[in-house]
Amino acid sequence: DAGVTQSPTHLIKTRGQHVTLRCSPISGHKSVSWYQQVLGQGPQFIFQYYEKEERGRGNFPDRFSARQFPNYSSELNVNALLLGDSALYLCASSRWAEAFFGQGTRLTVV
Amino acid sequence: SQQGEEDPQALSIQEGENATMNCSYKTSINNLQWYRQNSGRGLVHLILIRSNEREKHSGRLRVTLDTSKKSSSLLITASRAADTASYFCALDADTGTASKLTFGTGTRLQVTL
Structure with missing residues (x-):
């Protein structure tokens, strides 16, 4: 079975632009969570979706939004990008108690 | 804060x-999981230990959990x-x-030859 896949792997955007990151969970996993990892720190929880509904939101501004599709894939959207949004964005899927992560999308805002 | 603090850095x-x-850590937990990350890439799941477990093994890995001391x-x-x-x-x-x-x-581990 394929693991969690994320696209794109790298992305460079300009301040003020919008970005969409994509995630496909492991087959059979209905829960998808998004995390932001700034260099030198641990991942920080952004969103969790289960069965297309938002089930949890971390301490992030409204510029961050997400959604989950009927096939359980997910998108993370960030509007009005700031330099501080530069980070590794990780997607995780889970079925029971263990979360499995994708390789991440490295976003650089210039 | 619920954040775990690893030692050493x-x-x-x-x-x-x-x-x-x-x-x-500082609060009650359902379980605790350990992950490995190579060079800023994705996280690899290593092992999960539930709050009612004290020790788990997986290959060369051994994880312990002491809920009374809130440490693993x-x-x-x-x-x-x-x-x-x-x-x-x-x-x-x-x-x-x-x-x-x-x-x-996180803890950054460097293993040299």
Whole structure:
């Protein structure tokens, strides 16, 4: 079975632009969570979706939004990008108690 | 804060030696998971230990959990150069379904030949 896949792997955007990151969970996993990892720190929880509904939101501004599709894939959207949004964005899927992560999308805002 | 705190922040050992990393936290948890991250890439799930368990093994890995002290440790035995990575503990204090994990700042392990 394929693991969690994320696209794109790298992305460079300009301040003020919008970005969409994509995630496909492991087959059979209905829960998808998004995390932001700034260099030198641990991942920080952004969103969790289960069965297309938002089930949890971390301490992030409204510029961050997400959604989950009927096939359980997910998108993370960030509007009005700031330099501080530069980070590794990780997607995780889970079925029971263990979360499995994708390789991440490295976003650089210039 | 629920955030786990790993100790030490960095660890350098020689191949063949054992490496021990610790994680402390402040609130009740459903389970605790350990992850490895190579060079800022994705997180690799290593092991999960539930709040009612005290010790788990997986290959060269041994994890302990002391809920009375709110601490966990990860032991890597007979380390290899390929074990060089950052290691994170992740707390599941929410539903126990890995929906919202709280990570620490990690331990950077360097294994030299």
